[in-house]
Amino acid sequence: MTISGRNDERAGRIRLGMVGGGKDAFIGGVHRIAARIDGDFELVAGALSSTPERALESGLALGLEEKRIYGSFKDMAAREARRKDGIEAVAIVTPNHMHYPAAREFLKRGIHVICDKPLTSTMADARKLVKLAQDADALFVLTHNYTGYPMIRQARDMVAGGDLGKIRVVQVEYAQDWLTEAVEKSGSKQASWRTDPAKSGAGGSLGDIGTHAFNLLSFVSGLDCEEVSADIQSFVDGRQLDDNAHVMMRFSGGARGMLWSSQVAPGNENGLRLRIYGDKGGLEWAQEDPNYLWFTPFGKEKRLITRNGAGAGAAAARVSRIPPGHPEGYLEGFATIYAEAARAIIAHRTGKKPSKEVVFPTVEDGLYGMQFVDACVRSSKKNGGWVKL
Numbered sequence: 001m002t003i004s005g006r007n008d009e010r011a012g013r014i015r016l017g018m019v020g021g022g023k024d025a026f027i028g029g030v031h032r033i034a035a036r037i038d039g040d041f042e043l044v045a046g047a048l049s050s051t052p053e054r055a056l057e058s059g060l061a062l063g064l065e066e067k068r069i070y071g072s073f074k075d076m077a078a079r080e081a082r083r084k085d086g087i088e089a090v091a092i093v094t095p096n097h098m099h100y101p102a103a104r105e106f107l108k109r110g111i112h113v114i115c116d117k118p119l120t121s122t123m124a125d126a127r128k129l130v131k132l133a134q135d136a137d138a139l140f141v142l143t144h145n146y147t148g149y150p151m152i153r154q155a156r157d158m159v160a161g162g163d164l165g166k167i168r169v170v171q172v173e174y175a176q177d178w179l180t181e182a183v184e185k186s187g188s189k190q191a192s193w194r195t196d197p198a199k200s201g202a203g204g205s206l207g208d209i210g211t212h213a214f215n216l217l218s219f220v221s222g223l224d225c226e227e228v229s230a231d232i233q234s235f236v237d238g239r240q241l242d243d244n245a246h247v248m249m250r251f252s253g254g255a256r257g258m259l260w261s262s263q264v265a266p267g268n269e270n271g272l273r274l275r276i277y278g279d280k281g282g283l284e285w286a287q288e289d290p291n292y293l294w295f296t297p298f299g300k301e302k303r304l305i306t307r308n309g310a311g312a313g314a315a316a317a318r319v320s321r322i323p324p325g326h327p328e329g330y331l332e333g334f335a336t337i338y339a340e341a342a343r344a345i346i347a348h349r350t351g352k353k354p355s356k357e358v359v360f361p362t363v364e365d366g367l368y369g370m371q372f373v374d375a376c377v378r379s380s381k382k383n384g385g386w387v388k389l
Helices: 026-037 052-061 073-082 096-107 123-135 150-160 189-194 205-221 314-318 330-349 363-381
Strands: 014-019 041-047 089-092 112-115 140-142 167-175 225-233 244-251 256-262 271-278 281-286 292-297 303-306
Touching: 014 026, 014 073, 014 330, 026 041, 026 330, 041 052, 041 073, 073 096, 089 096, 096 112, 096 123, 112 330, 123 363, 140 330, 140 363, 150 205, 150 271, 150 281, 150 292, 150 314, 167 205, 167 244, 205 225, 205 244, 205 256, 205 271, 205 363, 225 363, 244 363
Parallel strands: 014 041, 014 089, 089 112, 112 140, 167 256
Antiparallel strands: 167 271, 225 244, 244 256, 271 281, 281 292, 292 303
């Protein structure tokens, strides 16, 4: 009951570097934990801050060799690429506007990239990064971590297997309350860059959590969104980016959907919820109770499927680590993305393709999310007019 990518083809752990994620950076710590959970990666180098002094302090605190603590990601990419024991993969955990320039330096040197979402801060950079990743002899993995949850893999398998029939209606919401007040003006580093268009991009809540919701909906349903009608707001005075968005969606094949992303909804900590309804049944899932999936066949009783219980299939079991009844969630979901990346990297070492079971968000998925945000912004400027992706 483990997802570890380790096998006989391995020649030791995958040597990992990190860009960003230094002292006081929340998401860097999450990525480091996720990379360690299954024993597939070893962090050996880092450019952990744009400030050299802070980068050195952060690297030493993590036990990195001083000579492999770099003051810039360009220096790190160039020097690590020349080493016989240089990094094989890099985790990019910077604010959005630095994703493209950092990824470019490593991809062009054949170093695999594991990048935090969203893909970039602008559509222009997103398109350039897609082209770069497609041409590179390296993998690009986007860490939409919720796709790694066992019951999300279960839900995806059930939709693909026809348990819900023809999909008609999809609803997804991601509600938080941490930006209800102007905390970006109080010195909060996490809030300040997320509400700055120069660093975050055109989407505020849409880019930060709306892309997660859209990716999750797409991953499970398999639907292709064709156009959106969006109403986005910045409720906090002086805030430059949206903190709330309501989006209606039309999908190829006739399905319809709604997405709500908000960071000004008091009482919501991390309220990611997904509902999918077809002509044969429906599914419901909530991230804050991630080991449960509710399935209702039309005309029959509502059924609870648990992570290791009756009704759960191979798709869920494959990415489940711990015994029944024990909670498994956020960190393990992140770790699943790293484990899937490890399997793909191991296959790449020998010139093979990974198993079809290996699934992770790609650079194309990242572009799709950027197209969604762009369409929502354009639609809202047209007073909610329908806009094609």
